[in-house]
Amino acid sequence: MSTLLEVSGVSVSFDGFRAINNLSFRIADAEMRAVIGPNGAGKTTFMDIVTGKTKPDEGRVLWGEKSVSLLKMSEAKIAQAGVGRKFQKPTVFEDQSVQENLLMALKKPRGWLPVLSYRPSEEDLAKVATLADDIGLGDALLRKSGELSHGQKQWLEIGILLAQEPRLLLVDEPAAGMTPEEREKTTDILVEAAKTRAVVVVEHDMEFVRRLNCKVTVLHEGSVLAEGSLDHVTSNQDVIDVYLGR
Amino acid sequence: MNRSFVARNPSVLIFLALLALFTLGVTILSEGFGVGMVSTSFVKTLGKTLCLCLVAVAMDLIWGYAGILSLGHFAFFGLGGYMIGMWLMYERTRLIVVDALAQGQLPPTPQEVVDGIGNQIFGVVGSSDFPVIWSFADSLTLQLAMVVLVPGLLALVFGWLAFRSRVTGVYLSILTQAMTLALALYLFQNDSGLRGNNGLSGLQNLPGVNASQDVVSMWFFWASALALGLGYLLAAWVVSGKFGSVIRGIRDNEARVRFLGYSVEAYKLAMFTLTACIAAIAGALYYPQAGIINPAEIAPIASIYLAVWVAIGGRGRLYGAVIGAAVVSLLSTWFTGGQAPDVPLGFYTIKWVDWWLVLLGLSFVGVTLFAPQGIGGLFDLISDRLRPNRHGADLGPDQGSLREKEAQQ
Ligand SMILES: Nc1ncnc2c1ncn2[C@@H]1O[C@H](COP(=O)(O)OP(=O)(O)OP(=O)(O)O)[C@@H](O)[C@H]1O
Ligand SMILES: [Mg+2]
Numbered sequence: 001m002s003t004l005l006e007v008s009g010v011s012v013s014f015d016g017f018r019a020i021n022n023l024s025f026r027i028a029d030a031e032m033r034a035v036i037g038p039n040g041a042g043k044t045t046f047m048d049i050v051t052g053k054t055k056p057d058e059g060r061v062l063w064g065e066k067s068v069s070l071l072k073m074s075e076a077k078i079a080q081a082g083v084g085r086k087f088q089k090p091t092v093f094e095d096q097s098v099q100e101n102l103l104m105a106l107k108k109p110r111g112w113l114p115v116l117s118y119r120p121s122e123e124d125l126a127k128v129a130t131l132a133d134d135i136g137l138g139d140a141l142l143r144k145s146g147e148l149s150h151g152q153k154q155w156l157e158i159g160i161l162l163a164q165e166p167r168l169l170l171v172d173e174p175a176a177g178m179t180p181e182e183r184e185k186t187t188d189i190l191v192e193a194a195k196t197r198a199v200v201v202v203e204h205d206m207e208f209v210r211r212l213n214c215k216v217t218v219l220h221e222g223s224v225l226a227e228g229s230l231d232h233v234t235s236n237q238d239v240i241d242v243y244l245g246r
Numbered sequence: 247m248n249r250s251f252v253a254r255n256p257s258v259l260i261f262l263a264l265l266a267l268f269t270l271g272v273t274i275l276s277e278g279f280g281v282g283m284v285s286t287s288f289v290k291t292l293g294k295t296l297c298l299c300l301v302a303v304a305m306d307l308i309w310g311y312a313g314i315l316s317l318g319h320f321a322f323f324g325l326g327g328y329m330i331g332m333w334l335m336y337e338r339t340r341l342i343v344v345d346a347l348a349q350g351q352l353p354p355t356p357q358e359v360v361d362g363i364g365n366q367i368f369g370v371v372g373s374s375d376f377p378v379i380w381s382f383a384d385s386l387t388l389q390l391a392m393v394v395l396v397p398g399l400l401a402l403v404f405g406w407l408a409f410r411s412r413v414t415g416v417y418l419s420i421l422t423q424a425m426t427l428a429l430a431l432y433l434f435q436n437d438s439g440l441r442g443n444n445g446l447s448g449l450q451n452l453p454g455v456n457a458s459q460d461v462v463s464m465w466f467f468w469a470s471a472l473a474l475g476l477g478y479l480l481a482a483w484v485v486s487g488k489f490g491s492v493i494r495g496i497r498d499n500e501a502r503v504r505f506l507g508y509s510v511e512a513y514k515l516a517m518f519t520l521t522a523c524i525a526a527i528a529g530a531l532y533y534p535q536a537g538i539i540n541p542a543e544i545a546p547i548a549s550i551y552l553a554v555w556v557a558i559g560g561r562g563r564l565y566g567a568v569i570g571a572a573v574v575s576l577l578s579t580w581f582t583g584g585q586a587p588d589v590p591l592g593f594y595t596i597k598w599v600d601w602w603l604v605l606l607g608l609s610f611v612g613v614t615l616f617a618p619q620g621i622g623g624l625f626d627l628i629s630d631r632l633r634p635n636r637h638g639a640d641l642g643p644d645q646g647s648l649r650e651k652e653a654q655q
Binding site: 051074079084087096100110115118164 | 484487491498499502504506507509510513516
C-alpha cells in the first residue's frame, strides 16, 4: 500500500513550550490508525498541523502520490485535497438542519459562484438520505442539528466528514460522552469508513481502541513513544509508566 | 428542498404583497396621483424610509446572516448618493448655464458652457475647475454605473485587505468605522472635489423634467418601492440555498467552514461587496428625495444607527431588518420633528427632541438584553415556532436531545 500522509521531523512550540517535538508519522491509503496518549500529549495539535490550522516551526508534511507539501496550503485547500476532520468538541452548525449540514459537506465545487447557483439534485438528496441512515439520523433529516443529543451530534459530524469523501479522516475523540451502545455504533461507522480510506482516530477509551482492532501510535510529550498492535504497545514499559499506569 | 423558491419562503411573498399594497395605498392618497390626503413631503419621508429599509436589508445580510458587524455600510449608502448627485447637479446646472448664455449674441462655445457650470458648482469652494472625479458627470449612464462601481470597488479593496489578514469581530467593526470616518473627513475638505461641507444640493429637481414635486416625489417613491422589492427578493434568494448555509456557517463557526473546504475569505468578500452595492443603490434613491447630501451624512454614527435598527427589528431575518428600519426611522422623524407631545413631569419637562436618542439607546439595550430576536421575534410567537432555548449545557448522553430548560418542561 502506498503512503498517503507522511509527517516527518515536525516540531512546534507555543511560547517556548514544545507541544510537538520531532514527530514523525505515516499512514497508508486504506488504513485505520488509533492515536492514544495522556492529556496534553499533542494529539490535537498534531491534527491542527495536518489540517493547516497550526504551522509547524520545522519538519515536513507530505500528501498523496505526488508528495505535495501541505504546509503552504490554506485550511480550505487542504480540505479540498481530501483531508477531513472531526473536532474534539462536536461542532456542527446547530442553527441548521441535519440535511443542510450534510448538503454543505457534500463533495461539490466549493467556490462561491457555483455554490450560489447550486440547487440540490434528486441524486444529492438521495445521497444525503443514505448518509443520514448510515449515521443513524435517517429520521432526523429535517430537524435542527442543535436539537440533537450529544451522541447524535458526534455522529452528524462523522457524517459531515463522510459526505466530503475525504481520503484521510482525522477523528478527535469521537466517543467522548457517548453511551456504551452509541460507542459501539461509532466503532462500526469508523471501521466501515476505513475500508475505503485512511482513518486516524484519537481516543482515550482503551475498550474503544481495542474494538477498532488496528495499529496504535502512542504519543507522549509531542513525539511517538511506541507504535504497533494494541497488545504490543500496552505491554511496553514506557507506555505503562506514562499513560496506562496512572 | 425541491419545492419552488416561493413555496419554501412564504414570508417573501407576504412581504412583497404588503409592499405592493402599501405602494398602491400611498399612490391613491398622494397629491400627485390621488386624492391628496398624504402630503408630498410625507410621500418623500415614506420614500426615503423605503430606501432606509433597503440598506437595512443589506446590513442584515452582512451582519445577521454572515456575522460581520460592519459599521461602515452607511458610507457606501452615502457614496451612492454622491454618485447620482453629481449627475443631477451637473445636468441641472448645465441647463441653467446654457439658458443664460443663450441670451448673448454669439452662441456659446462648449468650453464656455463647461466653465460656466464649473463656476456655478464650485464657486462655493473658491474654485471653478472640474476635478477628475467629475469626468463622467455629464453622462447619466456612466454616473449610474458609478453608483455601484465606486462603492463596490471600495468595499472590494477594503474587504480584501481586512479579510485576507483574518481581521474579525470587534476589530473588524472598528476598522469599518475608521474607513467611514476617513471617508467623511476627506469629503469635508474643500478640495475633495465634492464641494466640502456644502455637499451637493438641489438634488430633488430632475433636470429636463417639468413635472411638479407632487409627481416627481411619487416617481421616486415607486422607484424606491421597486428597489426594496427587488433587493428583498435578491437577498432572500441569496440566503435561501447552500450559499446561505455556508454564510450562516461562517457566522456560527468560521473555522469549521474552512475545514469543510470553503474559502471563508472569498465568501465574506463576496457578501461585503454585494451588500455595499445594495447600500449604494439605496443611497442613490434616497438623496434625490432628501434633496441634499453632505459629508455629515456619512458620519460614523450613521452606520451605528443602521446596526441599531437591524438589532431592534431582529437580525437574521430579512423582514426584521425592514421593520426595524421603518419603525425606528419613522419614530425618529416624529420625535425629532417636534410633533411628539412633551411630557411634563412637574419638576422637569421631557422634550423629545432632546430625549429621543436616550430613549432609542435604552430600547437598544433593552432589546439586546431581553429580546435578542427583536421585533421580528413577535412573529415567532404568532407562528409558534419559538426556538428552543439553548443556553444550557449539555445534559449528557442519557437525557436524549433535550437540554436543561426543555427537559423540565
Ligand atoms: N494554541 C495553543 N497555544 C498554547 N498552547 C497550546 C496551544 N495548543 C495546544 N497547546 C498546548 O500544547 C499541548 C498539547 O495539546 P493538545 O491539545 O495537542 O493535547 P491532546 O493530546 O490533544 O490532549 P487531550 O487528550 O487533553 O485532548 C498542551 O499542553 C496544550 O496546552
Ligand atoms: Mg485533544
